Amino acid sequence: MHEPLLLQVEDLRVEFPTPKGSVRAADGVSFRVWPGEILGLVGESGCGKSVTTLALLRLVRLPGRISSGRILFKGSDVLMLPEREMRLLRGGEMAMIFQNPMTALDPVFTVGDQIAEVFQAHPNLRTGDVRTAAAAILERVRIPNAKAQVNAYPHQFSGGMAQRVMIGMGVAGRPSLLIADEPTTALDVSVQAQILDLLRAIRTELHTAIIFITHDLAITAQLCDRIVVMYAGQVVESSSTRDLFRAPRHPYTRGLLDSMPRLGQKRVRLEQIPGQPPDLGALPMGCRFAPRCPRAEARCRAEEPILAPSGDAREVRCHFPLEAP
Amino acid sequence: MDLVVIEDLCTHFPVRVSTGRRAILHAVDKVSFVIRRNEILALVGESGCGKSTLGRTILQLQKPTAGRVLFDGQDLTALPPGQMRSLRRRMQIVFQNPHGSLDPRVAIGQAIRDPLDIHAIGTSDERQSRVEELLVLVGLHPDHAHRFPHQISGGQAQRVAIARALALHPDFIIADEPVSSLDVSIQAQILNLMADLRISLALTYLFIAHNLAVVEHFSTRVAVMYLGRIVELAPSREIYARPLHPYTQALLASAPVADPDAPLRPPALAGDIPSPVDPPSGCRFASRCPMAMDVCRQVDPLLTEVEPEHWVACHLYPMLQQSSNLNHARTASPL
Numbered sequence: 001m002h003e004p005l006l007l008q009v010e011d012l013r014v015e016f017p018t019p020k021g022s023v024r025a026a027d028g029v030s031f032r033v034w035p036g037e038i039l040g041l042v043g044e045s046g047c048g049k050s051v052t053t054l055a056l057l058r059l060v061r062l063p064g065r066i067s068s069g070r071i072l073f074k075g076s077d078v079l080m081l082p083e084r085e086m087r088l089l090r091g092g093e094m095a096m097i098f099q100n101p102m103t104a105l106d107p108v109f110t111v112g113d114q115i116a117e118v119f120q121a122h123p124n125l126r127t128g129d130v131r132t133a134a135a136a137i138l139e140r141v142r143i144p145n146a147k148a149q150v151n152a153y154p155h156q157f158s159g160g161m162a163q164r165v166m167i168g169m170g171v172a173g174r175p176s177l178l179i180a181d182e183p184t185t186a187l188d189v190s191v192q193a194q195i196l197d198l199l200r201a202i203r204t205e206l207h208t209a210i211i212f213i214t215h216d217l218a219i220t221a222q223l224c225d226r227i228v229v230m231y232a233g234q235v236v237e238s239s240s241t242r243d244l245f246r247a248p249r250h251p252y253t254r255g256l257l258d259s260m261p262r263l264g265q266k267r268v269r270l271e272q273i274p275g276q277p278p279d280l281g282a283l284p285m286g287c288r289f290a291p292r293c294p295r296a297e298a299r300c301r302a303e304e305p306i307l308a309p310s311g312d313a314r315e316v317r318c319h320f321p322l323e324a325p
Numbered sequence: 326m327d328l329v330v331i332e333d334l335c336t337h338f339p340v341r342v343s344t345g346r347r348a349i350l351h352a353v354d355k356v357s358f359v360i361r362r363n364e365i366l367a368l369v370g371e372s373g374c375g376k377s378t379l380g381r382t383i384l385q386l387q388k389p390t391a392g393r394v395l396f397d398g399q400d401l402t403a404l405p406p407g408q409m410r411s412l413r414r415r416m417q418i419v420f421q422n423p424h425g426s427l428d429p430r431v432a433i434g435q436a437i438r439d440p441l442d443i444h445a446i447g448t449s450d451e452r453q454s455r456v457e458e459l460l461v462l463v464g465l466h467p468d469h470a471h472r473f474p475h476q477i478s479g480g481q482a483q484r485v486a487i488a489r490a491l492a493l494h495p496d497f498i499i500a501d502e503p504v505s506s507l508d509v510s511i512q513a514q515i516l517n518l519m520a521d522l523r524i525s526l527a528l529t530y531l532f533i534a535h536n537l538a539v540v541e542h543f544s545t546r547v548a549v550m551y552l553g554r555i556v557e558l559a560p561s562r563e564i565y566a567r568p569l570h571p572y573t574q575a576l577l578a579s580a581p582v583a584d585p586d587a588p589l590r591p592p593a594l595a596g597d598i599p600s601p602v603d604p605p606s607g608c609r610f611a612s613r614c615p616m617a618m619d620v621c622r623q624v625d626p627l628l629t630e631v632e633p634e635h636w637v638a639c640h641l642y643p644m645l646q647q648s649s650n651l652n653h654a655r656t657a658s659p660l
Binding site for chain 2: 044045158159160161188189190191192193194196197215216217218219221222241242245255256257259260261262263264269270271272273274276277
């Protein structure tokens, strides 16, 4: 951790207007990413994890807008960059891959043609002719018979192979940061294992930092160095993966870990978190998790906790964090 | 004690491959097993293995190409439509996407009441009170009856789908990936609800799933499916402790381990599941199997009981049986 920070997100707010007033999908999100690390961004649907990462690339769709905060990437504020520089950043130093590779690829163009588009946007990345460069990208993501596959159409690829193509296009510019939004959620377990293995290899080979967005804590255990847990638009805990699994501090993190069935640990009943996440347009007073929290006290329902340092490089947003066992 | 007996069930679809040639897609191919009363039999496999088609074929929502399905002794494939309709009350299905299975224009209460109306059960007042009773049974409030699907969450919608499935007092429920589209904290709620209902209502489940950790937690027996075939079937505890089929072993080794300190394993399987159109002769897993022998590419292995209650379709095991002389193993293999 002696290297300077790669990314620092400070107090990021993303708002969407609704008939009932403005809703903050991300509300004061702060976290950091170091070069070459894999950071897990974990939370349930609607917690703001995807919109936060879209904001990093300034891809939040209208009428949504980034209303405040700072995004420092390699020392410069992404929110201040002119659009022309932003376009060079996307797919260059900062790339993103999505959940469903089949909808991200255009069915009427060959895979090679679509990889060539990366070189159109970033001509400096290409060495030699386009075909060879595209084949090299497919080879990097371990697609067998890469030279011939450049001419294949997306429908000739399986979901796993298509996701490899997306990863290949994402890392074509040797980005410092790859944002992977649920890249294995649509894939089968055996293929998921292959893709996770590929992401680990990419990190090692290219020293690319990865923000891995997922709702599945089980995946993060053997992939991520650190984990940021989000709930109702806010970061509620950030920690090294090992510490988080060993001793979660936030009761929500604890609830997520306990409600997750694990191989080899058959239980009569799963622990469940009662209720459901709050409507972002009608947030409770005080802590957003208080209505579902087994430890909530009067203070939790009155006063909103802040994300505060809690021991060794950890942060937790809770008035009464869990102690180490 | 067998509620459902499936015998040599096949569901084939005629398709055209990209060259325009006609071919047969073997979605379910010569599948035989039983579902016992009050058990939770999990049907596990990767996408395209045929598990959902098998579930739909058991309920005759899809006509089988061949084979029989006996439900409580009656052959569903030979039943006249009228008798089938009345027997349908006893078998229900819950789907993966709860919002997709609810009509957005129909209030929750009416959605649950529909089966009672269709089967003309009780008076209007009785139906109304049954709807309220069902809402409470699945952990909702009677007031939810007036809401519409877009006004409830995914977890609540799945509770509605379960309530609707229970309306006619079924004894058999097929749950096709019922928690896959739900968040983890909500998954646990629905699984616990289903476990409670099985006990209080003496239900039998066929639980179709791909998440092995969920299946281990939830099921009493597990059937593993690959390319239209059941390749292994055993009590849950047994199959997780000692998976025999190389595919089951690979699936278990591929599941993410929720422990940062566990050693990292290389991916257990390379490549993807082959196409169920014109599947290879011999064992269908042979092309990806690390243990494949010559015989595997030529002879189709039968699902064989290699140890009491533990069935596997793999050429490795009749040999194991001979060499270790497992005298309690009963085999149906012609080899």
